[in-house]
Amino acid sequence: MSAVGEERLADALLAARLCAVDPGLGGMILRGGGEARDLVLAELRTGLPGWASVKRMPVHIDDERLLGGIDLAATLARGAAVSRAGLLAEADGGAVIVPMAERLSDAMAGRLAAAIDGDARFVTVALDDGIEAEERSPAALMERLAFWIDLSHDRHSGHGPGAEVPQAAAPEESWTPDQIRDDGEVVTALVAIAVALGIDTARAPLFALRAARAAARLDGRAAIAEQDILLAARLVLAPRATRLPTAEEAPAEPPPPPPQDYAGEQEQGSPAALEDVVLAATLAALPKDVLARIAAGTARDRRATTAHGAGERRKSGARGRPMGARAGLPGGGRRLALIDTLRAAAPWQKLRGAAGRVAIRRDDLRIRRFETRAEAVTIFAVDASGSSALARLAEAKGAVELLLAEAYVKRAQVALIAFRGTTAELLLPPTRSLVRARRALAELPGGGGTPLAAGLRAAQQLAEAARARGRTPFLVVLTDGRANIAADGRAVRAAAVADAMAAAKAIGAGGVQAAFLDISARPGPEGAALATAMRARYLPLPRADAATMHAAVRAVQPR
Template identity: 55%
Template structure:
């Protein structure tokens, strides 16, 4: 089957969906990125071709894998099994919305489902990725096991989506020969796709394209289509450009013509040499199919990053509130809540044995034991506190303090959205002072920031120690802390208040190592007119990141901090 040059991402997605419905378990499934009418239309068409079973975002192991039907078991007086979503979707596919937020434990269960043998009749998987940031994506363990990654966020049409039946059968298509597999492998290597699963998917997709067209063997167009559908969306680098043609050699007198028999052989050899290599055809097909946004990233040498952190605070287990997780065995004490239904479900399978042991009648109440008790688990994001440590010394103090004030106010304006707080430490002369304790109050911050002092020496070690103490206090209260240090790194006041650059530098390095040992996220920002090497050296000692932002204003500073926070939290 020849793939047309698609002007809309939906065109390739429809072909991928036809391949998927041809052999759902073989291809594993699809990732459909971008909430749009095009995706809704494609999902509706998939629902008409195969059985789709919706998976709720809060699904737990019991509902996914099956278990004891508590109500039926209590009514019947014996364990009654309840089927899970995977079993109910057998032969079809599970569809998961907001897949970028899928819990890691559920992703592991789904990966086990996809790894099951083909003859077990397990379900395939369709992931709807609603992420808006480039670094957000469904779990890599699932994307690795799904053949088709389709980005429909830029699609501009949604009408007329139909999945026409195949003209042939996949079982009737001959396997790929060695030359075709070598060409696919070479193309995958040029695109930086190092997954063996992706290579296998590409080979099966080529056979599937031949089956859609009613052919019994693949042609070059099928291989090109498989590259466009499977390998191009996974590219992590651009294929190398064609080498420049060598300059033409000086014209020489043509040699005498060979005899007739040798002439025919020579002409056949020339024709073979003029035929383009199959891998070159596939590379060109991949280059044409790489999405524009991914193409721009790869052109800049930036491979796609997949990060699950958002910079709004680290995840942590909680006993009383947050996102519900699966119950676990335990005693309901220390604030933990009893999971009554899960406890009963754990006790029901043992009732017949326990009643026989105790000589109780079959109608006796449920016999509970300590090991049956289950407690609820929750996960919540800790509030994130960004601590600004501002160098208020020297002639550049006014500029640094002005931009720090503006950045603090801008970050506080979004505090209620990101569940973040802001604190401010200023150091100058021989001391450091916590001018603004962690707060979300914009009024309080403006009052504290209205009259910040400036000028004097640079007690960098004292400032770093004060920032570390503030961060440790934040962490002790169950929140996550990040340090943003605005300085050029040129210390001239030691930790004991005495002047002298050598001792001040040594004390600052010791204070930085103490922060690094504590595992506190740090970002060093040098907004001086001429950034020197001291700021980068300080960031290295802190084990953090360094940004040189000469002449940065408050909004630029805020944007840089927000951009760095996901990497700091990773």
């Protein structure tokens, strides 16, 4: 494991200890990690009280098992309603491990968030196995967990020297974070640092304060020291940073040391001095890639968690991801949820006087709900005419290849349409074969007129065919927007422009999501007008290379 990896593992182990000392920190997001993740979970179990339980939340857990409800088996056996505690109540005082947190539905994340905000006290460890930067745990959950730690880029092969953490002092049942003293300057410093780093939530500095107090408690001290503040800012505030401090907020040069005669009597520095020291330490703790993205203005809000390029969500009554049950009548493709129906009827059996049998009324009936995600199809319509110029076409090919590779990773289908001369040609039907896609792209010729209307119509037809098969199409058009070949093959510019506009309006009316990349060296009004008619995002990229085009398309792909 690298030195950076050892530092991240040490931070994760220390965060686990802090959570065990103060469950009010909420818990942590653990991204990746492999064996290192297991060490962190073991460290958390060690720090929790011996009587505390650690519960693993099943991926498709229902509301009754999570939050509590009627114990159906006991209710049917006794003939009276019997309640049971949910998994979150059973974990009170312990921990809840949430696997595949990046796939957690917003509804389930909301239930967890409500439980964290409630009276129950448990540590939540969200295991994030996302690959792409945009694949994150739901915002509602991340907001309520103090620590976000990324172990995904390192492999652990042993307990290295950087993984040592202090041992907790003997537990005191009466201990609370408020018993750890601070002089008031700590809160001012943490809030100022959060503002300087572009953190727009009040929970972050509050979590940092609790973390500092827990660190002092972990070290057996009754007051917060500067090292606790530095630790809290590094573990809590640094991962949430969305911008770099402005020149006015940048840490100033440290003040000269006090005279030696007064060193022992020197009082704690002013709030500004404390802010400077902690802010400098926090900036030094930022990973290099995060620092570079913030400096370039490309850092995304980490609470945006849904991956790009996925198909739309659809309700289903027969298959897909279980979404719980709701009141309703079976039939018409809707299936009866027997257990939920019995659970709804159980509390009323005594009033209904059904001795020896279960009386079920119409209002008790529940039907099963599922959610499916349609397969996505990204359709590339590439202008291969002479007006695109060979250099621009090469850059467009590079961008398309990057997008093709990304679509392949997401298990989405891709298709490629090229238009040149007088017609449009489907070079690659919808496929997941990256090899075929690259071969078709490499063989894409250039030259001839710009039959833009034919290219747009071919793209629309392919999108409608994909939609008819239950897929979600997304259209990417790369062209300079200067049509000169009409739909019937005539080289009449006025007719070509009118036909292209009609084809663009048809795409817009059909509701196909699209992006229009104007790759002309000098973008004119033609491309913008076509994009407006298509109801597509217009991206003028006159001097963009393949990587810039790729990033632009990813930014506008459906989520």
